[in-house]
Structure formats: C-alpha cells, structure tokens
Amino acid sequence: MVKEQKPPTCTRCKALPAVFHRVYSGEYLCKRCFIATIEERVRRTISKYKMLEPNDRIAVAVSGGKDSLSLLYILYKIEQRFPHSEIVVVTVDEGIPGYSEEAPALVEKHCRRLGVEFVKGSYKQMFGYGLWEVVEKARSELGPCSFCGVLRRRALNLMAREVDANKLAVAHTLDDEVQTLLINVIHGNILQNLVNKPVVVDPERRLVPRIKPLCLVPERETTLYAYLSNIEFQERDCPYATTALRQDVRRMLNRLELKHPGTLFTIYRSFEKLRNIAKDALPQKQLTPCALCGEPCSGEICKVCEILNTIEE
Numbered sequence: 001m002v003k004e005q006k007p008p009t010c011t012r013c014k015a016l017p018a019v020f021h022r023v024y025s026g027e028y029l030c031k032r033c034f035i036a037t038i039e040e041r042v043r044r045t046i047s048k049y050k051m052l053e054p055n056d057r058i059a060v061a062v063s064g065g066k067d068s069l070s071l072l073y074i075l076y077k078i079e080q081r082f083p084h085s086e087i088v089v090v091t092v093d094e095g096i097p098g099y100s101e102e103a104p105a106l107v108e109k110h111c112r113r114l115g116v117e118f119v120k121g122s123y124k125q126m127f128g129y130g131l132w133e134v135v136e137k138a139r140s141e142l143g144p145c146s147f148c149g150v151l152r153r154r155a156l157n158l159m160a161r162e163v164d165a166n167k168l169a170v171a172h173t174l175d176d177e178v179q180t181l182l183i184n185v186i187h188g189n190i191l192q193n194l195v196n197k198p199v200v201v202d203p204e205r206r207l208v209p210r211i212k213p214l215c216l217v218p219e220r221e222t223t224l225y226a227y228l229s230n231i232e233f234q235e236r237d238c239p240y241a242t243t244a245l246r247q248d249v250r251r252m253l254n255r256l257e258l259k260h261p262g263t264l265f266t267i268y269r270s271f272e273k274l275r276n277i278a279k280d281a282l283p284q285k286q287l288t289p290c291a292l293c294g295e296p297c298s299g300e301i302c303k304v305c306e307i308l309n310t311i312e313e
C-alpha cells in the first residue's frame with residue numbers, strides 16, 4: 001500500500017501546510033507566510049536603498065504583467081501607512097499588434113479597484129510611431145527590444161514628469177537585473193554594471209529618480225505572489241520576446257539556478273560589491289540636453305532622436 005505523503009508544514013508559522021519550497025533558503029512556506037515574506041522583502045529593499053520618503057508621489061510603471069501588477073499591489077499596501085504619499089499608475093502602449101491592446105484596460109480595472117490614478121500613453125502619441133512601425137522602417141540589425149528599451153525609458157520619464165511624480169517605480173525583478181548585468185558583460189559594457197543601481201538618480205534632476213523595489217525578488221516568486229493574491233494579469237508574451245538575447249541569457253540563468261540554487265543572488269551581490277569598491281573611482285556621468293529634442297542624454301544627440309532620424313531618413 002502506498003502511503004500518502006503529507007505536504008511539509010510551513011517553517012515560519014509552524015502551523016499551516018506549505019505551498020512553496022524556497023530552495024535557496026531552505027524554507028517551506030504556507031500561502032500567508034509566502035505573501036508576508038515577499039512584502040517584507042520589498043519593504044526591507046526600499047529601506048536598505050532609501051528608495052522612498054513619506055511624502056513621495058510615486059509613478060508606478062505597470063505593463064499589465066505579473067511583475068508590475070505585483071509591484072503595484074505591494075506598493076499600494078506599503079503606501080497605506082504613509083498618508084502623505086501618493087501613487088499614480090503609468091502605462092505605455094508600445095504599439096505591438098496583437099499584444100499591446102490588452103494591457104491598458106486590464107491595468108485600468110486594477111486601478112479602479114484600488115482607487116489609484118491611472119494615466120495611459122503610447123509610443124505613437126509620443127514619438128509618432130508604434131514599435132511595429134519603428135521595427136519595419138528601421139530595417140536594422142538591432143532587435144525590436146533594443147528600440148523598445150530606449151523608447152520605453154523615455155516614455156516613462158516623460159509620463160512621470162507629466163504627472164508630477166518625484167519617483168518612478170519599475171518592476172525589475174532579481175532575474176531582470178542579473179540578466180542585464182550579464183548582457184552588459186556580453187556587450188562589453190562592463191562599466192554600465194557599476195552605475196546600474198537599485199536607485200538611479202540624475203544629479204541634474206531632469207530624469208525622475210527610478211527605483212526598483214523588486215530587485216531582490218526572483219521572478220518565480222513575483223509570479224507566485226500574483227497567483228496567490230488572485231491578481232489577474234496579462235499572460236500573453238510579447239511576440240518579439242523570443243528574438244532577444246535576453247531570452248538566451250534568461251534560459252541559461254534558469255538552468256543554473258535550478259542546479260545551483262542561490263546563483264542569481266550570488267551574481268547580483270558580486271556586482272554590488274564591485275560597485276561599492278569602484279564608486280569613488282568612477283567618473284560622474286554628466287547628462288546634457290539633446291541637441292534635437294532637449295531631453296537629457298550622455299552624448300550630443302539622444303538615442304530616441306537617433307532612432308527617429310534613422311527611420312525618417
């Protein structure tokens with residue numbers, strides 16, 4: 001006779017059956033304790049990196065995916081304890097047919113439920129073209145994600161400024177951050193890894209300070225947080241996602257993490273150590289207004305204008 005195996009008991013509350021095994025820490029967690037540990041970790045990350053002040057107006061970039069909606073719900077809970085702070089959700093429609101249409105209505109529904117402000121923008125409105133048109137017209141070796149990354153950063157900054165936010169929260173998870181570190185190594189942009197921090201501040205204040213409260217939460221756990229909290233999110237992947245180098249790096253890291261739990265944290269912390277050692281030696285990056293659009297950039301012409309010039313030639 002086969003004996004039925006009981007699920008292990010939660011190592012935190014020692015009462016309820018576990019629904020999740022956090023392999024890298026050895027914990028077994030019940031639903032309630034799992035949710036509590038994620039919220040606690042985000043709170044500790046915010047305080048460790050001094051991401052927020054009690055009277056901030058925070059623009060939260062929400063794409064409609066599991067990571068950004070989890071971030072919204074966690075920040076919403078945290079913000080309830082600070083009556084002078086405010087949240088406004090900003091969502092960008094990239095203009096990717098068959099993909100970008102679904103998210104704004106879904107995000108708006110969540111905002112109505114929480115009673116938070118919702119503002120929508122699009123690449124088309126801001127730059128004159130949706131991503132699909134940019135990719136078609138540019139006919140470049142660069143993949144769609146390279147264009148999209150540049151346009152999204154600009155779009156979110158413009159929107160955060162427009163809604164008078166003094167912080168812009170983005171939902172980059174531990175996985176996203178480590179993928180970016182390795183992509184920079186592959187591209188030879190190692191110095192970029194020393195300036196890419198959990199809080200990115202422009203000393204001249206033309207870029208709204210960006211914060212990454214999920215930078216110490218693995219993506220697998222934001223997914224589970226969304227499921228266990230019954231957060232409805234967009235499940236369809238961007239059709240361009242498979243073309244990116246990021247996808248290859250993601251697969252490699254997932255395999256490593258499965259065989260050697262804790263690898264993502266180790267890589268992240270290694271770069272953090274390097275950043276701390278190098279912080280005084282690094283030249284301060286001066287941003288100057290782009291000669292064409294006036295937005296802050298590190299060269300003479302910003303990357304957005306470079307893209308637009310290529311497709312308008």
Ligand code: SF4
Nearest residue numbers: 144145148238240241
């Ligand atoms: S996968 Fe690439 S193209 Fe698609 S939304 Fe993400 S960055 Fe943009």
Ligand SMILES: [Zn+2]
Nearest residue numbers: 010013030033
């Ligand atoms: Zn428990």
Ligand SMILES: [Zn+2]
Nearest residue numbers: 290293302305
């Ligand atoms: Zn420009």
